[in-house]
Amino acid sequence: MAEFKTEDGKMEKETVSKNFIEQIIEKDLQEGKCETVHTRFPPEPNGYLHVGHAKAILLNYGLAQKYHGKFNMRFDDTNPTKEKEEFVESIKEDIKWLGADWEDRLYFASDYFDQMYEAAVKLIKKGKAYVCDLSPEEIREYRGTLTEPGKESPYRSRSVEENLELFENMKNGKYKDGEKVLRAKIDMASPNINMRDPIIYRVAHMTHHRTGDKWCIYPMYDFAHPIEDAIEGITHSICTLEFEDHRPLYDWVVREVGYEHPPKQIEFAKLYLTNVVTGKRYIKRLVEEGIVDGWDDPRLVSIAALRRRGFTPESIKSFVELCGVSKSNSSVDYAMLEYCIREDLKLKKPRVMAVLDPIRLIIDNYPEGQVEELEVENNLENEALGKRTVPFCRELYIDREDFMENPPKKYFRLFPGNEVRLMHAYFVKCESFVKDENGNVTEIHCTYDPETKCGTGFTGRKVKGTIHWVAAPTAVEAEVRLYENIIDEEKGVYNEDGSLNLNPNSLTVRKCYVEPGLKDAKPYDSFQFVRQGYFCVDARDSKPGALVFNRIVSLKSSFKLPK
RNA sequence: UGGGCUAUCGCCAAAUGGUAAGGCAACGGACUCUGACUCCGUCAUUGUGAAGGUUCGAAUCCUUCUAGCCCAGCCA
Numbered sequence: 095m096a097e098f099k100t101e102d103g104k105m106e107k108e109t110v111s112k113n114f115i116e117q118i119i120e121k122d123l124q125e126g127k128c129e130t131v132h133t134r135f136p137p138e139p140n141g142y143l144h145v146g147h148a149k150a151i152l153l154n155y156g157l158a159q160k161y162h163g164k165f166n167m168r169f170d171d172t173n174p175t176k177e178k179e180e181f182v183e184s185i186k187e188d189i190k191w192l193g194a195d196w197e198d199r200l201y202f203a204s205d206y207f208d209q210m211y212e213a214a215v216k217l218i219k220k221g222k223a224y225v226c227d228l229s230p231e232e233i234r235e236y237r238g239t240l241t242e243p244g245k246e247s248p249y250r251s252r253s254v255e256e257n258l259e260l261f262e263n264m265k266n267g268k269y270k271d272g273e274k275v276l277r278a279k280i281d282m283a284s285p286n287i288n289m290r291d292p293i294i295y296r297v298a299h300m301t302h303h304r305t306g307d308k309w310c311i312y313p314m315y316d317f318a319h320p321i322e323d324a325i326e327g328i329t330h331s332i333c334t335l336e337f338e339d340h341r342p343l344y345d346w347v348v349r350e351v352g353y354e355h356p357p358k359q360i361e362f363a364k365l366y367l368t369n370v371v372t373g374k375r376y377i378k379r380l381v382e383e384g385i386v387d388g389w390d391d392p393r394l395v396s397i398a399a400l401r402r403r404g405f406t407p408e409s410i411k412s413f414v415e416l417c418g419v420s421k422s423n424s425s426v427d428y429a430m431l432e433y434c435i436r437e438d439l440k441l442k443k444p445r446v447m448a449v450l451d452p453i454r455l456i457i458d459n460y461p462e463g464q465v466e467e468l469e470v471e472n473n474l475e476n477e478a479l480g481k482r483t484v485p486f487c488r489e490l491y492i493d494r495e496d497f498m499e500n501p502p503k504k505y506f507r508l509f510p511g512n513e514v515r516l517m518h519a520y521f522v523k524c525e526s527f528v529k530d531e532n533g534n535v536t537e538i539h540c541t542y543d544p545e546t547k548c549g550t551g552f553t554g555r556k557v558k559g560t561i562h563w564v565a566a567p568t569a570v571e572a573e574v575r576l577y578e579n580i581i582d583e584e585k586g587v588y589n590e591d592g593s594l595n596l597n598p599n600s601l602t603v604r605k606c607y608v609e610p611g612l613k614d615a616k617p618y619d620s621f622q623f624v625r626q627g628y629f630c631v632d633a634r635d636s637k638p639g640a641l642v643f644n645r646i647v648s649l650k651s652s653f654k655l656p657k
Numbered sequence: 658u659g660g661g662c663u664a665u666c667g668c669c670a671a672a673u674g675g676u677a678a679g680g681c682a683a684c685g686g687a688c689u690c691u692g693a694c695u696c697c698g699u700c701a702u703u704g705u706g707a708a709g710g711u712u713c714g715a716a717u718c719c720u721u722c723u724a725g726c727c728c729a730g731c732c733a
Contacts, residue, residue, distance in 0.1 A: 113671095140732090275731055286660055288728070336733095337733090338727075416681075420663090424669060425668080426669055433682090514691090548690065560691040625691055625693070
């Protein structure tokens with residue numbers, strides 16, 4: 095029981111450095127600026143979540159966990175023109191799947207509409223907000239440009255009483271959309287355009303998916319968000335870089351409305367995957383034109399797509415952690431994601447045999463009609479995954495790439511006269527092969543050596559190659575889908591004529607043969623197909639008796655067949 | 658050319674004035690009932706976008722450049 099063997103000089107030191115957000119939080123904690131950590135993930139329910147969102151979710155949730163704080167789920171539903179109930183359900187599902195637990199703290203910005211209205215009234219009373227009658231075009235003109243200051247609205251100096259009355263009228267539906275807005279009175283000459291009397295409430299006669307027709311005015315993000323955070327007691331409001339310019343306004347709102355414990359906004363860089371498109375417009379077009387079969391098509395990187403493809407929540411979590419958090423715009427190589435899923439699956443999932451491109455192999459000296467049930471480990475590295483049996487007989491399928499008539503140097507697999515091991519079974523020697531009229535190999539004839547059976551401890555001679563196989567009579571026919579990245583990046587998403595720039599080989603579908611044991615596989619079951627990579631049973635298209643496997647990721651191969 | 662932000666190996670990313678971590682990828686090699694996995698090794702030697710400066714000492718501080726990203730929705 096040598097449990098505590100210490101090896102000098104080999105101290106496993108955890109050198110995981112803290113990211114800049116953790117540093118800020120720890121400083122705030124130390125200095126007593128906050129007592130606990132409370133974060134949130136605040137999506138607008140206007141679409142599906144993708145890997146980029148996973149970073150925000152896991153970051154916020156992870157921070158709450160790490161500092162024993164809380165994590166809120168909140169839908170930022172302040173613009174009914176874009177939002178749908180459908181999206182709130184899919185977002186909740188994806189976040190749950192990722193493992194971020196908001197416990198009982200599921201909120202909606204629309205729950206706070208009354209408080210936001212009161213906050214606006216408060217600002218008006220303080221002389222910090224006014225109702226403006228300028229048209230959208232005029233507001234834009236008055237706002238100035240990036241290089242020139244704006245000019246003040248003629249309605250800027252309305253009395254508090256008048257503003258109060260007009261704002262109430264706005265709420266009561268006396269005005270049409272666009273007729274009036276409520277603006278914060280800040281500084282039309284600010285170099286930061288967000289501070290040039292930003293609009294904080296607009297009129298929109300729209301049915302909201304949760305509040306129905308109760309409201310016809312809706313708060314703008316810049317006004318609503320800090321209030322939502324403050325109401326929920328969020329200590330660190332983590333968002334993406336493009337909101338940096340909004341921070342002064344965020345702080346202004348929190349200060350002027352008068353919250354005692356103001357939340358702090360911290361910005362980080364979004365996660366981009368190199369050569370992967372996450373744009374909603376583009377994906378929408380792919381879906382609408384039937385090029386992909388939905389928002390969860392495995393070629394996409396929505397959370398739902400990754401799930402369907404066979405990625406695990408753990409793999410996405412480790413991916414996000416591996417990427418790190420910083421403020422520099424960057425895009426991470428897809429290989430990093432592949433590494434994470436391989437890493438997660440390789441010890442957890444059975445290594446089974448599947449033949450993707452079959453050729454028939456006949457063992458001439460094996461008794462006709464005989465079937466052996468070979469007992470094999472599900473995963474050589476992980477005994478806990480147990481054993482299964484695989485039938486072996488005279489006629490097998492092997493992969494076409496495992497036989498060559500004229501092999502190049504260092505080709506260890508089957509070729510005339512060569513002997514290889516059939517994985518988990520016997521040594522087999524290629525005696526002859528048959529070609530069809532087109533010159534394609536259709537049948538390989540071998541002889542086997544009964545002495546060499548797996549598990550007998552045979553050491554008489556060695557063989558350089560081992561190949562996988564499936565017994566022909568009992569093989570289960572399945573479909574495999576091999577996915578490639580859908581976009582060829584260099585050229586961009588759209589061609590010059592406006593058509594989509596697609597990789598024509600983004601999806602290859604073919605029939606394959608798998609071990610009979612796999613006929614009972616369930617959706618989301620994943621396996622390592624020996625030498626072919628990791629595959630997951632498609633959770634959408636797979637019906638009993640009609641197995642469909644999506645390739646999660648291929649294995650690295652250090653032997654490339656010459657062309 | 659107003660304001661905000663960023664710049665460290667092919668890709669992420671540490672280093673908080675004390676002499677450039679780590680991971681991915683790549684490349685060698687060992688091992689192997691698959692060439693995967695695993696394991697070992699190599700991969701920023703006047704080099705941290707550039708040029709100057711301060712300092713015993715600079716990726717870190719100062720100056721001046723350069724490049725990229727974001728902002729002129731009644732979107733978030």
